[in-house]
Amino acid sequence: MPSTDLPTGTLARYRLAVALGFATQGFVFIGLTTRLPDLKDRWDLSELAISGVLLAIVLLAGGGSVLAERLAARTASARVLRAxxxxxxxxxxxxxxxxxWAAYLLGVGVYGVGLGMVDATTNMQAVALERRYGRTILPSFHGAWTFGGLLGAAVTLATADVDLAWTAVIAVVPLLAAGVAFLPRDEGTEAPGGTGVTTGPAIPWRPILMVGLGMVVFYMVDTAAQTWGAVYLDDVVDAPSRWVALATLPYLMASLVVRLAGDSLVERYGVTPVLRVGAVVACAGLVVVTAAPTWPVAVLGFTVTGAGISVVAPLSFSAAARIAGGSVERVDAVIARFNQFNYVGGLLGAVLTGVVGQDELRFGFVVPMVLVLSLLPLARWFAARGGSEVTPTRRSLHRN
Structure with a gap:
């Protein structure tokens, strides 16, 4: 039974609205990253210059996440999400x-801040809904992000011959999504272990930090694949320009399948084994990418990588919210700060991959290939408090 005073139908509508927010973010993000080869050609950018642009987006997104935290302390996260x-x-x-060029850089700045705000607030909304449902639903929300990304990659494939300026119509989608009724704040909703942001027991930052390191690993791999995948196919394995988005499309399809199965996989096997097996699978996929002699083999490698790494992010946010406990305001503050791990991973995945691979992009993918194995020791921190493996429906996410 959902732990909420909201009618089931109303709760379902809010869940659909939040899923739309995730899907919109994925649609625009992938719609932009799969256009990187075109943007690279338009402005005659080197791999190092692209790394600089990506660094700016990551840093601005971190600032946007901090801004979301400050604003969400004063108003509902739904309003911040719309902005x-x-x-x-x-x-x-x-x-x-x-x-x-100046207008392009302005766009980078505006998008970066908005990216951070949406990242933080969609996860605030998802965590709040998960607490009302009393069971794990975060993987399905991140699956919605992946579904939106699939649509973004598909649009890129379908409009490969369209002038780049006309592809800006994708901006209509987030404008429409901003008009949706998201979950309002319920000031009375609390989890065991605290009564507010600053009251009650201190926030246990050490286990949250360890879970955050796992999320850094996820975003390092995910951002490397999604940001540099299309460039890799275009420059390294000589894929036809029309098909470079295939670096992202199968990756997202594999991610979507595993995320939709994520709730049942964790309930059946436990979070630690699921994460450890996924880390090994992702490493194997990146080995295939770095050694690929042809572009179809590289696409296969990206697909395997997506299947292995996909559930880390949603399980990270679930674990961080559960460990934090307390009121809505307290959890919102923790989620916004926790979201910063996203951008640390983005720096490693997007920027470090490009810097290491500026002469030979294959070498850039060795970085996430090696570091993804750090999930093997980190996975235990995702388990229930005290280290016991329990299913979400029995204890770890039953909140109210």
Whole structure:
């Protein structure tokens, strides 16, 4: 039974709205990253220059996440989410349609801040709904992100011959999503172990930090694959330009399948074994990518990588919210700060991959290939408090 005073139908509508927020973020993000080869050609950028642009986006997104934390302490996360979606729309449109370099950089700035705000607030909303349901539902929300990313990659494939400026119409999607009714704040909803952001027991930051390191690993691998995958197919294994988005599309399809199965996999086998097996699978996929002699083999490697790494992020947010405990405000603050691990991983995945691989991009993918194995020791921190493996429906996520 859901732990909430909201009618089941109303709860389902909010769940659909939050899933739409995730899907919109995925649609725009992948819609932009799969256009990187075109943006690279338009502005005559080197791999190092692209790394600089990505670094700016990551740093600005971190600032956007901090801004979301501050704003969510004063108003509902739903309002902050709407504002973030509007910024994402404006930034994406400028990045794709700008006729001059200065306007493109402005788009990078606006998009980066909006990206961080939406990242933080969609997860705030998802965690709040998960607590009301009393069971794990985070993987399905991240699956919605993946579904949106699949649509973004499909649009890129379908419009490969369209002038880049016209692809800015993707900005309409986040503008429409901003008008959706998201979950309002329930000031009375609390979890055991605290009564507010600053009251009650101190937030146990050490286990949250260890879970956060796992999320760093996820975003390092995920961002490397999604940001550099299309460039890798285009420059290294000589894929036809029309098919470079295939670095992302099968990766996302594999991620979607595993995320949709994530709830049952964790309930059946426990979070630690699921994460450890996934780490080994992801490492194997990246080995295939770095050694690929042809572009179809590289696509296979990206697909295996997506299957292995996909459930780390949703399980990270679930674990962080559970460990934090306390009121909605307390959990929102923790989730916004925890979201910063996203951008540390983004730095490693997007920027470090490009810097290490500036002369030979194959070498860049060795970085995530090696570091993904750090999930093997980190996985135990995702288990229930005290280290016991329990299913979400029995204890670890039953909150109210």
């Amino acid at each position: 973030g979606l509007v910024l994402v729309a404006g930034g994406a449109a400028l990045m794709l349609a700008s006729p001059v």
